[in-house]
Amino acid sequence: MAGEIRREILRLFHERPEDYISGAEISQSLGVSRTAVWKHIRQLRDAGYAIEAVTSRGYRLETAPDLLLAADIQAGLACKRIGRDMVCLESTDSTNLRALELAEQGGTDGTVLIAEEQTGGKGRLGRRWESPRGVNLYASLLLRPAIAPFVAPQLTFVAALAVVEAIAETTSLSANVKWPNDVLLNGCKVSGILSEMRAESDRVHYVILGVGVNLNMTRKQFPSELRYPATSLLIESGQTVPRSAFVRSFLQRFEAHYDAFLAEGFDAVRPAWDACCAMVGQRVRVEQEPHTIVGEVVGLDEDGSLLVRDDHGKLQNIYAGDVFPE
CATH class of the missing domain: 2.30.30.100 (SH3 type barrels.)
Known part of the structure; x- marks a missing residue:
């Protein structure tokens, strides 16, 4: 309940970024006392949010910490199911492993698990995915689609397309997809996607989509022995990317393509994937x-x-x- 109230306070700030919002208005909107509002504002400040308070005017959010917090991400998230349930961790071995556990425990369709750091991040074919703390996106999506098992790997393309579009929205950079699971900028890998599934011969129990995007990594943070040249949005754009905004953009883009995929099949996303595939004709x-x-x-x-x-x-x-x- 407390987390939901803080999320709603952040939602009000996101909807009116330039306005002061009075304690009375927040209290009435959320159905809690003004004392409770003050306590939640204090807790948000303790979490790193710079919230200005002006007598007779109210509260205004000045800056938010560069932390991936469920309350902050969900406050501005325009999704009906993807990310409505969200778990954000300080550190974990692998978000995919934690999402697999969550799936076995009955986790809901659309649940998103995010970590600030992975100590055992993995890519395709078990290759290591470099996952330093506090600079990138390491996320896993738990999906329970009503599709045949042989169709499930196509969800990788849905996720890649959403990453490309989120990059364009948050940085104006034009990324390309590389079959089967990579996103490239200027020929260097900026994102990778790993799908895992539990299924029977005729139905899917769940799919876990692991998504890693290099957002604010510096050149020094990349190991020298990488199999494929890598980069980050910071390196390519010269600007730090607000990570929460990127997550919201990605999840919203993914949900739109995912819904189309479930309704119309792979043909709903294949033309868009082909259009951003630099490999065609090469x-x-x-x-x-x-x-x-x-x-x-x-x-x-x-x-x-x-x-x-x-x-x-x-x-x-x-x-x-x-x-x-x-």
Whole structure:
């Protein structure tokens, strides 16, 4: 209950960023006493929110801490289900592991789990995902879609598209998608998506979408031995990205595409994905141990596989492997 009241106070501040809001108005709007309002304002200040108080005028939010707090994110979130339930952690080994536990415990569809830091973050094929504290987005979405199991991997493309659009909205940078699960800026990886699922032959119990986005990492924070060149929004734009605003943008974009995907299938998002895929028309090398395929990317097939026309003119459906520019 206390967390809900603080979230609603922040929502009022987000809706009227330039206004002073009186304690009486907050009290009446939330159905609590003015003394309770004052106590919650004090707790928000203790959490790092700079809230100005002026006699006879009320309260105004001046600045918010660069912390990913559920109350702050949800206060301005225009989603019906994605992120309505949210867990924000200071540190965890892996948000996907915690989300998997939550799913097994009956966690609701659309629950979002976020961490300031991951000590064991992982990417595709079990590769390590660098996850320093307080600079990026490390999130996992718990979904319970009524879809066939073979369709579930396509949700990776939905998430990638939402990341591209959130980047454009918060920084004006134009990102590209790289099959199957990466987002690139100027040819360098800025985001990766990892999907995990529990299903039976005919139905999905749940899907966990892990989303990592390098927001405010500096060049020095990247390890030198990365398999693929990496970057961050800070490096590319020269400006610090407000992380809570980015999370809200991503979740709202994801929900819109997710709803369309559930209603209309993969065709609802495939054209948009193709449009922001820099690989289409490019020559690539696909490494599939022990084989390598070289050819030109045609686009996505209806099942989400990558279509590559090899050097012998044969159209190949790529379902797994590492793809590199040739």
